[in-house]
Amino acid sequence: MERILGIDPGSRTTGYGVIVSDRGRIGFIACGVIKASPQLPFAHRLNQIFDGVNEVIQIHSPTAAAIEDVFLATNPRSALKLGQARGAAVVAAMQNGLQVYDYSPKLIKQGVAGYGQAAKAQVQHMVRVLLGLPSMPSTDAADALAVAICHANQFRL
Template sequence: MERILGIDPGSRVTGYGVIEADRGRLYFVACGVVKTTVKYPLNFRLNEIFDGINEVIQVHNPVVTAVEDVFLADNPRSALKLGQARGAAIVAAMQNGMQVFDYTPRTIKQAVSGYGQAEKGQMQHMVRMLLNLSGTPSSDASDALAVAICHANQLNL
């Protein structure tokens, strides 16, 4: 059994999802978000992301991390902020001795829904079904769980 941390990075809200994968079966462990203080400068928010992901790792003890890769955004400034948030989350995982894997949004959608152009609602539904959840997690937490599921599928765990 392998415990996987999935991360959906964002400069305002970073989603996380922890699952266990064992011989093709997936089990939900935890999910949530790290919300940053938007009124503070970006460097302070990056530290909040680092601390939040570090805390998730300490509490849930995943052995590997999967992170959504940066996609081409319409606004270059937004893409840069997203990349920095992603970097803060990756450094938190690396500081805890974890191996980090990157997946594109298209790869994640393909792995979870079977369709690389799946919409948010479809992805949330599939995450809920694959993990046998009684409710639907928030959008950011659901995206992070999808990243973790993608990693489990890629490795055929």
């Protein structure tokens, strides 16, 4: 049995999702978002992301972390900020002794919705169906759960 933390990094909002995977079956544990204060300097927001991921790990005790890889953004400045937010999340996971696995956005969408170009709404819907959730998670939390589901599927193979 594996408890997987999925992370959808963002410089303003980082989504997280925790699932359990046991012999091909997945179950929901928790999901949510870590919000970084936009009025703070960027370095302080990175620290908030680090602290938030650290807190999620302390509460839910995952055995592995899966994180979405940085995609090619049209704005290089945005891509750099996203990469730094991702780095803060990776370091938090590593500091807690977790193995970190990287997945491309295309592979994540393919693993959850069956189509690498799936829209956010499709991913959200499929996450809700696959985990049997009573309501729709936020887009950031759904994306993080999709990362965790993708890892569970890859790990099983």
